[in-house]
Amino acid sequence: xxxxxxxxxxxKKNVLKDISFTAKNGECIGILGGNGSGKSTLMEIMAGIIxxxxxxxTAFGTDFLKNGTKRSELVGYVPQSTPLIEELxxxxxxxxxxxxxxxxxxxxxxxxxxxxxxxxxxxxVSKMSGGMKKRLSIGCSVAHNPRIxxxxxxxxxxxxxxxxxxxxxLISFKSSGGIVILATHDIQEISLCxxxxxxxxxxxxxxxxxxxxxxxxxxx
Numbered sequence: 298x299x300x301x302x303x304x305x306x307x308x309k310k311n312v313l314k315d316i317s318f319t320a321k322n323g324e325c326i327g328i329l330g331g332n333g334s335g336k337s338t339l340m341e342i343m344a345g346i347i348x349x350x351x352x353x354x355t356a357f358g359t360d361f362l363k364n365g366t367k368r369s370e371l372v373g374y375v376p377q378s379t380p381l382i383e384e385l386x387x388x389x390x391x392x393x394x395x396x397x398x399x400x401x402x403x404x405x406x407x408x409x410x411x412x413x414x415x416x417x418x419x420x421x422v423s424k425m426s427g428g429m430k431k432r433l434s435i436g437c438s439v440a441h442n443p444r445i446x447x448x449x450x451x452x453x454x455x456x457x458x459x460x461x462x463x464x465x466x467l468i469s470f471k472s473s474g475g476i477v478i479l480a481t482h483d484i485q486e487i488s489l490c491x492x493x494x495x496x497x498x499x500x501x502x503x504x505x506x507x508x509x510x511x512x513x514x515x516x517x
Contacts, residue, residue: 298445298476303352305338312338314499316352325467325477327490329504331517334496336480337377340449343478344374356445356476373443377450379430380437381422387433388418394440409436411466428459435463445476452483464489482517484510 303316312335320326330336341347343354345361345368354361354368361368381390391400391409403409404418412432422430431451439446446467452460467477467489479490487493493504495516506513 298356299353300343301353301355303339303342303354304350305335305342305347306350311499313342313349316496316501318494318501320476320478322474322476323471324491325471325479325489327487327493328478328480328496328501329482329487329493329513329517330480330496331482334517335499336482336496337449339496340374340376340447340478340480343447344372344376345369346374370441371444372447373438373441373445374447375431375435375438375449375451377453379422379434381430381433383423384421386419386421387414387425387429390422390433390437391440394437399440403436408439408466411462411469412436413462428455428462431455431459432462435466439470443475445478446470447478447480449480450483451479452481452486460485484513 298320301317303313305313316339318326328336328339338347342349343361345365349362352362357371359367361372395403400409404415409415412435414433414436417425417429420429422433425433435451451463471477479486487506493506494501495504497517504516
């Protein structure tokens with residue numbers, strides 16, 4: 298997978314300046330940055346929600362910025378906000394994404410089971426905790442078995458148990474050859490990443506984390 302020269306400006310502000318990086322099968326790339334650094338903008342461009350001013354997102358022989366059909370087949374996206382229908386239960390939300398047989402299999406021992414969604418199938422979204430909503434969002438986003446998974450701060454404001462549940466799934470996804478692009482400013486999620494980049498002032502810079510949390514915080 299290759300991101301090449303992604304650009305995005307709003308008026309005179311260059312939010313993304315020629316962003317480029319690659320990822321291999323089974324690899325997790327961490328995009329680190331503070332609030333307002335452009336992480337979400339980059340994710341939304343890769344997910345096809347907003348258009349860049351230039352650049353490409355290429356994988357499996359396709360530029361996903363030009364082929365939305367292929368992107369929807371091969372890319373899953375979990376935004377910061379939960380794209381769920383608040384009035385419906387977890388089960389009814391899943392039914393919008395899964396056919397019955399696939400959903401039952403996944404709840405029986407697949408992704409949905411791994412994420413612990415069995416525990417709150419009858420709970421309406423409006424009554425769920427943040428962790429439940431995030432796990433359900435991930436479960437919906439991978440219904441079509443994507444090869445690339447984009448996650449925008451998946452652990453934000455979640456408790457340790459929920460973070461571990463999500464981490465276990467991402468490890469499994471990587472081990473099956475999936476590519477994870479993880480936007481975060483959460484130190485705990487760094488351990489999931491094989492390579493790290495810092496996004497600041499519109500520029501993406503490779504970063505090697507040495508365990509010095511204070512230095513990283515200063516860089517962000």
